[in-house]
Amino acid sequence: MKKGFFLIFTLFVLALNTQAQTQSKDEKEVAAAVAKLRQGMLDGDKNALDQVTSADLTYGHSNGKLEDKATFISVLASGENDFVTMDVTDQTIKILGNTAIVRHNFSAQTNNGGTPGSTKLGVLLVWQKQQGKWKLVARQAFKLT
Template structure:
């Protein structure tokens, strides 16, 4: 009866497929959670201007692109935040997506925030692409590009 009933067979097949795809999604969850935590660590470090945290989370090869087209390497990126030249008072991230491809992670989100760059108050709304690479078991930021969105 079990093998000859097409509905039971179809249900069994569907349940097995759901279990398989559920397991596949679960397998990705660990890296996605790690990336989400790492992005939050970066967000806080940018607000705090914390040199040690900014240096820890970024790779030596960092290419950091601003929405105005300016590019910075790791040293310039860290120094800008530590000195207050780039100063986020608040950062809110929304619409975040994470895609893991081997040892690379692509993160996209909308960033809204209040700034105080070089003592000049302002606000931003940006689309952001972050590129992360797993190096020695830790996710490091290797690329970032922002673009302006209508406020």
Template sequence: MMQRRSFFIICLLLLTLTRGVNAQSKPEAQVAAAVETFKNALISGERKALEAIVADGLSYGHSSGKVEDKATFIKTLVSGKSDFVSIDLTHQTIQVTGKTALVRHQLSGTTNDNGNPGTVKLGILLVWQKQRGQWKLLARQAYKL
């Protein structure tokens, strides 16, 4: 009887510890949702969706070294010059400090830039800022993997 009780307590403790490691705070969950919204906006290329999720002061860095402001970034996606067909995000971490959040992940995707099919595998750093109660993308920097 004592062995069963000890086994049960150990299992309960392990379950509790495992759940605690993967738990997200409310702000982290909100940022994760914003990242998903941004990913979907990249795929859709819809102007309104992109304008709604990025900050006016956006600095969008490509793995090539090119940096775009908000207007150029949106114009490039809406025109099809840059076209994400699919995006898979992995190894994501989120760190929230006050009204700023840092998100790192790996992005694998298929593209169709100017009608030319391709694939990308990038490391990404996103900087999010809470503005008027909503998380907005303030900066992004990509690097080739």
């Protein structure tokens, strides 16, 4: 009897765990958009960055500096901000209708203006589904201790 209960309990827990790990279609699309944003930032790719950002983008840095879409893209495309490596960890995605809230930790090696550096940040991204595509509308970073 105890073995049967344990087996049923174990199967129940596994089923819940599998269900919790399954991403919805929107979550998968947002995760893909975040990956495209990351790659565009690494490559300084104007076209990729333009495709995943909203015209109304507000991009907040951990030092309080704010950029609009044009500035965000030009700073990366010009190499003024140059990411050598970029790792994203502990990412969560929450879908609320046509809005997605993404949180993750971000660590990178940089070469801004020829000066090597590194950074570790927490990041909040707000995405909105616009004309069937997920677009970044807001980003705010904060320094991790």
